[in-house]
Structures are given as structure tokens and as C-alpha cells.
Amino acid sequence: MFAGGKLRGRAPEGQPDVQTILSDAGYSIVNGPDQWKEGKHGNKVVLLNAPYHLDHIGYTIDSIKGNLTLPFITKACIEHMEKVSPKKFFIMIEGGLIDHALHPNDAGAAVKELLNFDESLRLAYDFYLRHKDETLIVVTADHNTGGMAAGVSGGPYTLKMKNFDYQRTSMQAMQYECQRMIKNGDSITWDFMKTYLGEKLGLYTAIPINEKQDKALQEAFRSTFIDKSTQEKKTLYVSLNKFVERTFNIMDHITGIGWTTGSHSGDFVPVFAIGTGSELFQGFQDNTDIPNKIRRLCGIQEHTSGK
């Protein structure tokens, strides 16, 4: 079984596309949670979003109706694999939107994705509790993104995590919303955007704004909505206008979040493991050893190339 947002990429000239390869291999495609729940699929199945939805499964913080979610996919995979391969199975689940949120440095969206990932992990853990002697769960990351730090120069001494509770939009959704307003030629007033910042991020309402921050926000508002500056900060998955960029900079500063990059970083990442064979995953290790250790525990030959 495979699951995710949608099939991406185009086949090189003269070669079959992914959809054809999958159907030739006997896979059927199920679109969206409702179709999945009908349960008409066979053993070989690909679960995707309904076709009219986003490329990815959508940020948790944006709560997009009708989209798949990581916990839904996790539950569907565990139940499916338990049914079609009751003796043994392997599942790899990636919380890919954590990385997506961190590339443009959207701390609130990333924290909500981590909580979403934690919910998926809880489902795997429940399975482990039912099959303790024969289940292994390994949790890790292939890299850090953004170099997000708890603490920023000139920011508060302790993190103000509560601020994340007021954030009701991802940085990306706010950028798209602003773009839409500008494109529609709406006449946007500062009062309107000030209310918007309160509703979507808690700024000026639950989170107080000082005079300097207020001036900076109004200046960015004028540049983006009145002067219609097209200057944008490019990040890997989204370009940000000055207003969105400054809003989130101020939000980070008030909350106490620092960043080192918009790319992947070279920090150590943790490895957590529980269950049978988990003692193999203690302490620092080369990330390329992890799949080999899993292979060894499954009695499959280890990979030696590329080391």
C-alpha cells in the first residue's frame, strides 16, 4: 500500500506515467477518506487526496476539509497491512509537512505538524501495546530543517509557547490569501488587516504589539497593499511578500524563536525506539546504519553499497 497527497512528476518522453505503471502492477487508486471508508479496494492500493485538493495533504493548522491527514493515513495503513499481511509487515510513515513548514520558517505550523505526527505515533504505539513481543517502532528524522532554536537575540528569556495557540493560519495560506486580495483589486485598509492579524495570529488582541512593531507592520502593509511592491522573499516552497515576512518575523521575536537557515541543517537528529530490537538504536549512530539494523532484525540481507 502507498498513500500521500497525489502522484507527482512526469514520465520521460515515450515512457509510461506513474498511474499506468501502478495499474499495470495491479494497484487501484482510492481518492480521499470517504472513498477509502467504502472499503471496496483490493490488497494492492494507493490512497491519495481527492483530485481537486492540494499537492500535499495540507497543513494541520489550516484544517482543510476533505483532505487526508497523517493520522488517517496511519490508521488506514496499519489496518490494511494487518488484514493483508497478518504475519509480518513494515510501514514507513513520514510527517513530511514538518519539513515543509520549516523551510519558510513557519514555527507555529511546524509545531502543529509535530503534534499531528505525535497523534500518528500514538496509533502505532497502540498497535505495539497489543503486539509487544513482535513490534519495533523507530522514530527519527532524515535531517533538521531551518535550524529552529528556542531563543533569539533580543527576544524573551523563556519561550512564549502559548502564542502558537493563537495562530490559525500557515504562513503559506496567509501568503495565498494576501495574493488573492491583491489580485482581486480589493481595497484593503490597515484596520482590516489589523483585525485579520488579530483573528489569524492573535496579534494586537491576545499578543500585545509595541510601538516599534506596530510601525514596522504598518510600513510593510503600505509597501505590500498600497504601493503594491512585488518584492518577495523566495523560500523553497513559497515566496513571501514583505507583509507576511515581517508579520512572522515579529511573531517569532515575541515568541522567542530563532532560525539559522531556510534549508536543511547539519544538526544531530534524535533516534527513539521501542519494542523488540530497540536496544540496537541507542545513542549516536550513522543514519545509513538504521535501515540495515531494521533489515538485520527482519532477517533480510543488509545493504553495503554507498557507504
Ligand SMILES: [Zn+2]
Ligand atoms: Zn526539505
